[in-house]
Amino acid sequence: MRKLFIISTTIFWLAVAGFWLSGKFHTAEKINETATVAQPALREYSLKQVASHNLESNCWMAIEGQVYDLTAYLPSHPSDPAIVLPWCGREASNAWQTKTVGRPHSSLAQHLLERYLIGKLGETP
Amino acid sequence: MSVPLSSATLHRLAAPFLVLAVVLPLVYFTYPANRTMWHSISIVTAWAGCGLLVASILLMIREPQISHLFGGLENMYLWHHRSGMLAYVLLLCHPLALAASSLPESAQLAWQALSPLGASWQIRPGWIALILLMFGLTSTFIVSLPYRRWRWMHMFLGLGVALGLAHVYAVAGNVYPLMLLIILTVAALGWRLFASDLGAVASSYRVTQVTHPGSDIIEARLVPNATALTIAPGQFVLSSFGEGPHYHGCGEYHPFTVSGIEKDGSISISIKALGPCSQRLQELEPGVMVRLQGPFGTFLQNAASLPQLWVAGGIGITPFIAALRAQPRTLPTTLLYLFGNEKSAAFLDELRMLAKSDPNFELLTHASSKGLPNFPELLGKVSQLAAREVFICGPQPMAEALVPCLLQQKIPEHLMHIEMYDFR
Numbered sequence: 001m002r003k004l005f006i007i008s009t010t011i012f013w014l015a016v017a018g019f020w021l022s023g024k025f026h027t028a029e030k031i032n033e034t035a036t037v038a039q040p041a042l043r044e045y046s047l048k049q050v051a052s053h054n055l056e057s058n059c060w061m062a063i064e065g066q067v068y069d070l071t072a073y074l075p076s077h078p079s080d081p082a083i084v085l086p087w088c089g090r091e092a093s094n095a096w097q098t099k100t101v102g103r104p105h106s107s108l109a110q111h112l113l114e115r116y117l118i119g120k121l122g123e124t125p
Numbered sequence: 126m127s128v129p130l131s132s133a134t135l136h137r138l139a140a141p142f143l144v145l146a147v148v149l150p151l152v153y154f155t156y157p158a159n160r161t162m163w164h165s166i167s168i169v170t171a172w173a174g175c176g177l178l179v180a181s182i183l184l185m186i187r188e189p190q191i192s193h194l195f196g197g198l199e200n201m202y203l204w205h206h207r208s209g210m211l212a213y214v215l216l217l218c219h220p221l222a223l224a225a226s227s228l229p230e231s232a233q234l235a236w237q238a239l240s241p242l243g244a245s246w247q248i249r250p251g252w253i254a255l256i257l258l259m260f261g262l263t264s265t266f267i268v269s270l271p272y273r274r275w276r277w278m279h280m281f282l283g284l285g286v287a288l289g290l291a292h293v294y295a296v297a298g299n300v301y302p303l304m305l306l307i308i309l310t311v312a313a314l315g316w317r318l319f320a321s322d323l324g325a326v327a328s329s330y331r332v333t334q335v336t337h338p339g340s341d342i343i344e345a346r347l348v349p350n351a352t353a354l355t356i357a358p359g360q361f362v363l364s365s366f367g368e369g370p371h372y373h374g375c376g377e378y379h380p381f382t383v384s385g386i387e388k389d390g391s392i393s394i395s396i397k398a399l400g401p402c403s404q405r406l407q408e409l410e411p412g413v414m415v416r417l418q419g420p421f422g423t424f425l426q427n428a429a430s431l432p433q434l435w436v437a438g439g440i441g442i443t444p445f446i447a448a449l450r451a452q453p454r455t456l457p458t459t460l461l462y463l464f465g466n467e468k469s470a471a472f473l474d475e476l477r478m479l480a481k482s483d484p485n486f487e488l489l490t491h492a493s494s495k496g497l498p499n500f501p502e503l504l505g506k507v508s509q510l511a512a513r514e515v516f517i518c519g520p521q522p523m524a525e526a527l528v529p530c531l532l533q534q535k536i537p538e539h540l541m542h543i544e545m546y547d548f549r
Contacts, residue, residue: 005262005263009259012221016221022235023236026232026233076164083298
């Protein structure tokens with residue numbers, strides 16, 4: 001077991017170092033590109049339009065005035081699908097800010113969310 | 126041909142069964158649906174790791190009946206170590222798999238998911254838990270570490286488990302398998318701390334006599350103040366010695382094998398100066414109060430009806446002298462007693478007397494101040510060796526050198542029983 005401990009700990013720190021180097025040298029070009037390209041194309045959606053995307057296979061959410069298509073992200077969300085899916089097709093700012101248990105999402109989650117931005121929430125309901 | 130499982134084997138299998146009984150349902154009920162492969166691996170390794178950690182904590186409860194159920198304290202500790210080590214490996218995989226699941230998005234996101242530096246308050250306890258597990262396990266594998274320092278460092282593992290569960294709560298919220306894990310952990314750690322380490326369920330005894338059967342060895346006679354423990358030869362008790370007129374106990378529970386069991390409920394334990402606490406115990410005096418937990422251990426229990434070979438190294442003589450004092454041997458028994466020199470050999474005169482008076486008991490002695498003896502030559506002196514059941518009690522190097530020689534003599538492994546001094 002001593003060998004297993006030494007080997008597994010060494011591999012772990014090597015992998016952490018690998019992720020660190022990889023993250024350091026592959027900067028956020030992809031994210032920035034997406035943000036730059038997506039911004040001019042932002043269009044407005046009404047809550048009614050958002051409401052028509054209320055399925056696991058087609059899930060939009062309105063969060064803090066922006067509209068996100070989270071269909072592709074749902075499989076990666078850490079919590080139980082039963083917690084997230086009811087917010088598909090809805091204004092979910094409160095759920096986003098509190099995670100329904102009074103805690104905000106992390107900065108990493110904020111970063112991830114930007115990838116799924118498709119438009120703004122319009123004035124019309 | 127199938128061999129029916131003995132009761133002792135079934136008890137030993139109860140420990141791995143407990144591990145599976147905690148881990149498998151946990152993984153089943155938390156198995157993530159519709160996730161990417163790496164994300165699924167991350168979640169499964171996290172829950173399986175938590176389950177293994179909790180099983181590991183359950184297996185460190187020191188309670189005589191529970192230890193009997195799981196095939197003895199040594200077997201429980203074996204699976205405590207195995208379960209804890211596997212948990213550690215899986216929990217190392219958890220953040221790496223989580224980072225790997227973000228790699229298709231971007232390498233920077235993957236590092237953000239893993240990085241302990243910019244981690245959110247939900248993630249940070251997970252990282253601290255992992256570092257504490259790493260630190261605590263390092264201490265486990267440093268054999269030369271003094272017991273007290275090892276014990277202190279081992280406590281980081283308990284803190285690591287608590288922080289790990291706090292991390293799961295922060296990330297997953299109030300999910301019912303987690304609540305069950307927390308309840309089990311608090312109950313087991315609470316039992317271990319209050320009942321075992323602080324001795325809330327210990328029995329009260331007092332020292333009435335102290336003798337010196339060998340150099341750096343004392344034998345203490347302990348008389349119960351209330352109900353006596355029911356102890357069999359080969360078993361050990363965890364003992365914490367209190368204060369006397371001139372003696373100051375170290376206040377820790379240490380395992381000592383009983384060397385004598387009297388009909389009036391009093392017992393004798395023999396203590397060799399091996400560490401700071403046992404060194405201080407050499408000054409033990411009558412009148413000191415003792416707290417005892419136990420009995421533990423299955424050594425010399427459930428023996429087959431075969432002639433026996435006992436091999437004792439140094440203070441490893443204690444279970445055998447207890448059995449010899451309890452009653453004459455009913456089966457032909459040869460004791461091979463290995464020691465540094467006759468002065469250090471405890472109970473040597475008493476053993477010689479017993480060998481003269483008990484026709485079923487033969488004593489072979491060997492003094493060797495340097496290194497291990499020539500075991501093939503010594504075993505050559507034992508008649509009908511291949512037909513014997515073997516019981517070995519002594520230091521680990523002695524047992525490790527002896528076992529291959531016994532295997533060469535066609536003694537099957539299931540007829541070899543070993544008690545070593547690696548109880549941590």
